[in-house]
Amino acid sequence: MKILVTGGTGYIGSHTCVELIESGYEVVIIDNLSNSKIEVVERIKEITGKDVKFYEGDCIDKSFLIKIFSKEKIDAVIHFAGFKAVGESVSNPLKYYRNNLDSTITLLEVMNEFNCKKLVFSSSATVYGKPKSLPIKETFPLSTTNPYGTTKLIIEGILRDLYNSDNNWSIAILRYFNPIGAHKSGLIGENPNDIPNNLMPYIVKVASKELECLNIFGNDYNTKDGTGVRDYIHVVDLAKGHIKAIEKILNENGIDAYNLGTGNGYSVLEIVNAFQKVNNVKVNYKIVERRKGDIDACYADPSYAKEKLGFKTKYGIEDMCIDAYNFAKKFKEDN
Numbered sequence: 001m002k003i004l005v006t007g008g009t010g011y012i013g014s015h016t017c018v019e020l021i022e023s024g025y026e027v028v029i030i031d032n033l034s035n036s037k038i039e040v041v042e043r044i045k046e047i048t049g050k051d052v053k054f055y056e057g058d059c060i061d062k063s064f065l066i067k068i069f070s071k072e073k074i075d076a077v078i079h080f081a082g083f084k085a086v087g088e089s090v091s092n093p094l095k096y097y098r099n100n101l102d103s104t105i106t107l108l109e110v111m112n113e114f115n116c117k118k119l120v121f122s123s124s125a126t127v128y129g130k131p132k133s134l135p136i137k138e139t140f141p142l143s144t145t146n147p148y149g150t151t152k153l154i155i156e157g158i159l160r161d162l163y164n165s166d167n168n169w170s171i172a173i174l175r176y177f178n179p180i181g182a183h184k185s186g187l188i189g190e191n192p193n194d195i196p197n198n199l200m201p202y203i204v205k206v207a208s209k210e211l212e213c214l215n216i217f218g219n220d221y222n223t224k225d226g227t228g229v230r231d232y233i234h235v236v237d238l239a240k241g242h243i244k245a246i247e248k249i250l251n252e253n254g255i256d257a258y259n260l261g262t263g264n265g266y267s268v269l270e271i272v273n274a275f276q277k278v279n280n281v282k283v284n285y286k287i288v289e290r291r292k293g294d295i296d297a298c299y300a301d302p303s304y305a306k307e308k309l310g311f312k313t314k315y316g317i318e319d320m321c322i323d324a325y326n327f328a329k330k331f332k333e334d335n
């Protein structure tokens, strides 16, 4: 079985490629390298000992996609490619609507033309907005508070309309909570080029003395210690969730959405303290004002993904902290 992975040199994409190869699938990666490096392809080969095909290009380019589908017999697609910075989407919404929507519609058109109707789509817990209660179930109301999240919500609607127009499609929508950590080898991980938006990569850069101090955005939330609570999931667990989703769509038609989270909520201070403890390193921080758009708490009810996909997370917060730092240290050694 040959799986096309768009955005396959990215953080979650690369970890998913490793798990796909190790599960016996053939993998074809397309990526425009706008937020990742081509060296990741070699790292995937090094980890798995297997070959992986890579084509540099953009899903927005229909002729590029037609070339790939003509050359490779694709059985299913996992679609990661897209812009994903919440803050940037607020300051530049048209860039996000144009890129994320246009590239996805183009991909779906070409899949249709080549009668490839099996898709795993990378969505986000951000489609739940500020949840009325916790933990969050897939049946909760959907609403978004930023253009990035809105692109995900619109695409989920496009996929449902597509399935309703042609029941030969088989689509799994995966709503990620907060992926962190890295592959145990330290060869692939999260490596933002500039100042990180997200918590863990920022903590890693402070611990590595690349950045001075972590700003904790508010400690007056309605949470156990006042700092924001999130459902952090190890990126390898998240990648394995995609294997479960591929198995599902290869065996039956339909469309459904699944939360990929652990069901456990951790506060910012709990993450900082766990990171310091397991890595025996100091993380300087100071409390500053809240970040606009942040919510108090967000964590999943993982029971539906367990029931329908047989998905269960294995790694805890300490693994996530050890593996995130291990990648950063190894990456620094190698560069």
Ligand code: WQD
Pocket: 084, 086, 123, 124, 125, 126, 176, 177, 178, 179, 197, 198, 199, 200, 202, 214, 215, 216, 217, 218, 227, 228, 229, 230, 268, 291, 294
């Ligand atoms: C986590 C917690 C912050 C940075 C975002 C996107 C979401 C998904 C995951 C794509 C919050 C606090 C953070 C910092 C801090 N991405 N924080 N100082 O905002 O939950 O989710 O990434 O799908 O769509 O919204 O993740 O890591 O930015 O923040 O105090 O420097 O850490 O306030 O409580 P978030 P995050």
